[in-house]
Amino acid sequence: MAGERPAQRDLQHTLRLLWRAQEPPRRGPRGSLSLDKVVAEAVRLADEEGIGAVSMRRVAEGLGVTTMSLYRYVPGKDDLLDLMLEMVTGRPDTSAWPGTWRGDLECWARQMRHRLHEHPWMLDVHISGPPLGPDNLAWMEAALGSLAEAGLDARDAVGVLMILSGYVRSQALLELSLARAAHRTGVRPEEWGRVYTGMLRNAADDGRYPHLMRAVESGAFTDGDEDGDADFEYGLCVTLDGIAARVPPAAG
Amino acid sequence: MAGERPAQRDLQHTLRLLWRAQEPPRRGPRGSLSLDKVVAEAVRLADEEGIGAVSMRRVAEGLGVTTMSLYRYVPGKDDLLDLMLEMVTGRPDTSAWPGTWRGDLECWARQMRHRLHEHPWMLDVHISGPPLGPDNLAWMEAALGSLAEAGLDARDAVGVLMILSGYVRSQALLELSLARAAHRTGVRPEEWGRVYTGMLRNAADDGRYPHLMRAVESGAFTDGDEDGDADFEYGLCVTLDGIAARVPPAAG
DNA sequence: GATAACTGTGTACGGCGTACAGTTAAGTCT
DNA sequence: AGACTTAACTGTACGCCGTACACAGTTATC
Numbered sequence: 001m002a003g004e005r006p007a008q009r010d011l012q013h014t015l016r017l018l019w020r021a022q023e024p025p026r027r028g029p030r031g032s033l034s035l036d037k038v039v040a041e042a043v044r045l046a047d048e049e050g051i052g053a054v055s056m057r058r059v060a061e062g063l064g065v066t067t068m069s070l071y072r073y074v075p076g077k078d079d080l081l082d083l084m085l086e087m088v089t090g091r092p093d094t095s096a097w098p099g100t101w102r103g104d105l106e107c108w109a110r111q112m113r114h115r116l117h118e119h120p121w122m123l124d125v126h127i128s129g130p131p132l133g134p135d136n137l138a139w140m141e142a143a144l145g146s147l148a149e150a151g152l153d154a155r156d157a158v159g160v161l162m163i164l165s166g167y168v169r170s171q172a173l174l175e176l177s178l179a180r181a182a183h184r185t186g187v188r189p190e191e192w193g194r195v196y197t198g199m200l201r202n203a204a205d206d207g208r209y210p211h212l213m214r215a216v217e218s219g220a221f222t223d224g225d226e227d228g229d230a231d232f233e234y235g236l237c238v239t240l241d242g243i244a245a246r247v248p249p250a251a252g
Numbered sequence: 253m254a255g256e257r258p259a260q261r262d263l264q265h266t267l268r269l270l271w272r273a274q275e276p277p278r279r280g281p282r283g284s285l286s287l288d289k290v291v292a293e294a295v296r297l298a299d300e301e302g303i304g305a306v307s308m309r310r311v312a313e314g315l316g317v318t319t320m321s322l323y324r325y326v327p328g329k330d331d332l333l334d335l336m337l338e339m340v341t342g343r344p345d346t347s348a349w350p351g352t353w354r355g356d357l358e359c360w361a362r363q364m365r366h367r368l369h370e371h372p373w374m375l376d377v378h379i380s381g382p383p384l385g386p387d388n389l390a391w392m393e394a395a396l397g398s399l400a401e402a403g404l405d406a407r408d409a410v411g412v413l414m415i416l417s418g419y420v421r422s423q424a425l426l427e428l429s430l431a432r433a434a435h436r437t438g439v440r441p442e443e444w445g446r447v448y449t450g451m452l453r454n455a456a457d458d459g460r461y462p463h464l465m466r467a468v469e470s471g472a473f474t475d476g477d478e479d480g481d482a483d484f485e486y487g488l489c490v491t492l493d494g495i496a497a498r499v500p501p502a503a504g
Numbered sequence: 505g506a507t508a509a510c511t512g513t514g515t516a517c518g519g520c521g522t523a524c525a526g527t528t529a530a531g532t533c534t
Numbered sequence: 535a536g537a538c539t540t541a542a543c544t545g546t547a548c549g550c551c552g553t554a555c556a557c558a559g560t561t562a563t564c
Contacts (some may be wrong), residue, residue: 004302004376004432010353011437011451016518019455026539029529034460038391052255068522068542124256126376127425129433130448130473137452144463154470156486157463163487166416173379174414180256181381185263197381199263200389203271209389210394211409218406218525234408235415242494281560282508307551320553321512329552 001118005078005128014079018086033065035073040071046084051121054084081089086133088119092142099151102240102246108143109168109236116172123173130157139165151248160243175228193221213228257380270338270385285317287325295371298336303373306336334378336465338385340371344394353402353499354492360395361420361488368424373479375425391417403500409416410493419491427480446475 015107016022017035041062045053056077092111097104108243114121131137134146140161149158182192200216216220268274272424277346293314297305308329313348344363383389392413399409416438418484432442452461452468467473 004304004331005371005436007436009436009437011447015451025531025541027539028529029531029543031542033542050256054523057520066544068524068545073544111448121256124378127429128436129429132451132455134278137464140419141464142435144467146438146465148466150253154467154472157471158467159483159486160490162423162426162483163490164421164507166426170418170422171414172326174418177379177381184259184261184380186260194347195263199267199384203267203384211400212389212393214400215396215410220410231414235456236348237414238494238498239491239496242490242492245497248491249317277510277562278561279508279560281512283511285511309551309554320514320555322555419506498526 005126007078009075009079013075014082015081015132017074017079026099031072033073035083037063038070039080039087040072041084042080043084043087045227046121047119051124053179054081054121056080076220078128082128084126084134085122085127086135088122089115089139090138091135091138094142097146101146102244104146104149105143105164105240106236108139109164110147112165113172113232116169120172120176123169123176127242151244151250154215156246160246164239164243169237171228171232171235175231196221257378259328259330261327261331265327267384269326269331269335283324285315285321285325287335289326290313290322291332291339295336295339296333299371303376306333306373308332314334328379334380334385337374337377337379338387340374341367341385341387341391343387343390346394349398353398354496356398356401357395357416357495358488359494360362360391360398361416362390364417364420365424365484372424372428375421394476399455403502404498408498410449412498416491416495419487423487424482449473 020035022035038059042054042059045058045062056070057067059080060070070080074083091109094104094107097107115159129142143161144154144157147160148154152160178192179189182189185192185195186197197216197219200212200221257437272287274287280467290311294306294311297310297314308322309319311332312322315322326335344360346356346359349359383392395413395416396406396409399412400406401448404412430444434441437444437447439447448473452464452473
């Protein structure tokens with residue numbers, strides 16, 4: 001479902017897990033499991049059946065092991081979720097970036113969107129705090145580099161980065177929830193816009209929503225939802241225009 | 253925790269609930285409960301103890317009634333969550349808006365942020381699809397009105413609205429997860445920036461994150477997090493600048 | 505008064521995260 | 535070589551969760 005995650009957690013331990021900075025134990029049996037295996041199985045489950053399928057029991061089952069043995073490698077499910085995020089986050093591929101701040105940020109945003117499309121369950125996992133893992137930091141680093149090149153000072157760059165990553169996540173979340181709403185109600189995705197339009201017309205056509213009705217009648221909902229790419233690029237452009245207003249005119 | 257909500261749901265029924273369009277039954281005992289009472293109790297619980305405290309059992313307990321009796325009023329928990337969102341969403345107060353598109357959207361965004369601060373659990377509930385309830389539509393209507401006045405056509409207005417509401421949600425979510433991370437790790441919120449900085453310095457100072465380290469050393473994380481309002485206004489300005497680039501020069 | 509519609513109860517099921525107490529296997533030390 | 539320590543993994547159990555289902559009590563209509 002949804003919810004906060006109030007459990008107390010040891011920050012140092014979490015960090016050690018994220019950076020794989022746990023020195024291997026000197027005694028005891030060589031374990032058949034490993035942190036990577038546990039996380040990888042959890043990711044596999046999430047990819048195939050959604051985040052709802054990721055339970056300690058099912059992860060253990062997938063590894064041929066009892067539930068409680070997982071707790072030798074992970075302090076609890078919340079940490080497992082964080083580790084899953086870090087694992088699928090990967091690193092941005094900057095090799096083909098054009099080198100202008102705007103072009104770089106466009107690539108950054110598209111690559112991040114691509115990741116979210118590959119693993120939609122990433123949007124179901126509430127981020128538990130500021131990024132701490134190596135790969136998450138690598139994404140920050142890449143964007144901050146481009147923004148520094150654009151001439152923004154560090155403070156502004158951080159603020160702007162939050163806006164951009166927030167935009168990418170929001171847009172992906174929007175696409176995802178539309179797709180799920182369509183799926184859940186048994187409507188084909190291409191038809192959802194039409195259904196939504198009809199619903200608004202029935203429910204809301206009492207004169208209290210004139211602009212909304214005009215938008216509906218103009219087809220803004222009917223036509224748009226089938227092409228997420230165009231919507232994304234449009235919003236990306238708007239967002240980058242806002243950032244451009246903060247960039248000193250000298251820079252690219 | 254977190255997760256998708258795959259349950260099949262009857263769209264017509266959900267709509268009837270959101271709009272309170274259920275005609276009262278003609279026979280049977282007058283119920284002691286009502287949809288509003290159920291939703292209100294769930295909201296009360298969420299406000300006081302967080303979304304994690306909202307279970308069918310506890311809502312029923314709070315109403316002095318058995319768990320299953322709730323299902324006479326709500327098809328399931330997912331619908332209850334949607335109804336909670338609709339209830340606390342309320343309507344935007346447009347009475348003191350300046351009338352320029354930019355001023356109006358600023359008020360819109362601040363009011364929405366205010367709502368999210370009053371009920372942080374709103375950010376824990378995954379929106380299940382496009383807005384359908386009367387109050388949610390009222391928020392759309394208000395923003396679309398201002399954007400129409402700015403001269404944007406309906407398509408662009410919808411796209412821009414998604415960006416703006418996405419920004420407000422993202423920023424609020426960021427604040428919330430920072431606050432929770434601080435709380436969870438037992439660090440005072442004002443000190444979290446300092447702790448985070450120290451952590452990055454220890455974990456990431458291997459030369460692979462030069463720009464990130466520069467941002468850290470410059471205090472972009474240390475100083476900023478204590479003043480969410482300033483961060484919000486900064487990002488709002490950036491976002492609106494992006495929108496301004498889409499507004500025909502004639503208008504406001 | 506019979507009937508049908510409706511409200512609320514009680515029990516039960518399968519799932520969840522995880523605390524806790526074993527049991528077995530591998531190093532370390534005398 | 536044997537004792538000791540540590541770690542890996544098992545098994546059971548507890549208290550939550552959402553909700554399916556059968557039932558009892560109440561009310562308006564025929």
